[in-house]
Amino acid sequence: SSELTQDPAVSVALGQTVRITCQGESLRNFYGGWYQQKPGQAPLLVLYHKNNRPSGIPDRFSGSTSGNTASLTITGSQAEDEADYYCNSRDRSGTVIFGGGTKLTVL
Amino acid sequence: QLQLQESGPGLVKPSETLSLTCTVSGGSISISTYYWGWIRQPPGKGLEWIGSIFYRGTTYYNSSLESRATVSVDTSKNQFSLRLRSVTAADTSVYYCMRQVREDGGNGNDYYYMDVWGKGTTVTVSS
Numbered sequence: 001s002s003e004l005t006q007d008p009a010v011s012v013a014l015g016q017t018v019r020i021t022c023q024g025e026s027l028r029n030f031y032g033g034w035y036q037q038k039p040g041q042a043p044l045l046v047l048y049h050k051n052n053r054p055s056g057i058p059d060r061f062s063g064s065t066s067g068n069t070a071s072l073t074i075t076g077s078q079a080e081d082e083a084d085y086y087c088n089s090r091d092r093s094g095t096v097i098f099g100g101g102t103k104l105t106v107l
Numbered sequence: 108q109l110q111l112q113e114s115g116p117g118l119v120k121p122s123e124t125l126s127l128t129c130t131v132s133g134g135s136i137s138i139s140t141y142y143w144g145w146i147r148q149p150p151g152k153g154l155e156w157i158g159s160i161f162y163r164g165t166t167y168y169n170s171s172l173e174s175r176a177t178v179s180v181d182t183s184k185n186q187f188s189l190r191l192r193s194v195t196a197a198d199t200s201v202y203y204c205m206r207q208v209r210e211d212g213g214n215g216n217d218y219y220y221m222d223v224w225g226k227g228t229t230v231t232v233s234s
Contacts (some may be wrong), residue, residue, distance in 0.1 A: 030217055031219075033220030039227075043221075080147075086154055095156065097154070098153060
């Protein structure tokens with residue numbers, strides 16, 4: 001299968017920990033990144049290589065992969081973390097694929 | 108700091124060709140580590156990869172758009188471009204240009220991710 005599945009919406013209380021997951025068979029071999037998108041803005045890479053953060057991304061963002069599932073964890077969620085989050089991978093033909101996105105609400 | 112900037116018409120008529128250019132500043136497009144490409148996002152929807160190009164001209168496309176899309180590169184101008192033919196209202200989207208990393212992780216694994224994005228440009232298809 002060349003699909004990536006994400007929960008459409010997740011909520012977390014301010015200061016608490018939240019995990020956002022991305023599921024798909026391609027994730028067993030082909031790893032992508034996690035992107036944060038706020039309204040009216042371009043996506044921003046927040047994780048790559050399973051658990052690497054680009055410069056400037058807070059260390060409360062972390063990642064992991066197990067089998068066909070990749071996870072993004074935010075430890076100590078902040079109000080500014082409220083956004084849509086997308087994962088990506090690729091299929092066997094090389095096509096870049098994205099999950100449908102998860103809307104994170106910080107309560 | 109590397110920056111990408113999209114440019115092109117914001118309104119295209121149905122059946123015509125959408126043409127966008129991405130100008131890369133703060134770094135060279137002619138680096139072997141990266142591909143350069145386009146992603147779009149229809150209003151209220153998710154991200155869709157369109158296609159990518161290596162600075163030497165190698166391209167690859169989303170199979171659902173391959174018959175209509177062409178990505179090209181002009182290294183002398185540090186730019187790359189998208190042409191999408193025969194557009195319909197379904198092509199109305201925000202179009203992002205991006206830098207794409209493709210790395211061999213060994214053992215049949217690899218890494219594909221987009222580390223730099225333009226701000227995006229809205230293209231509406233309407234008569």
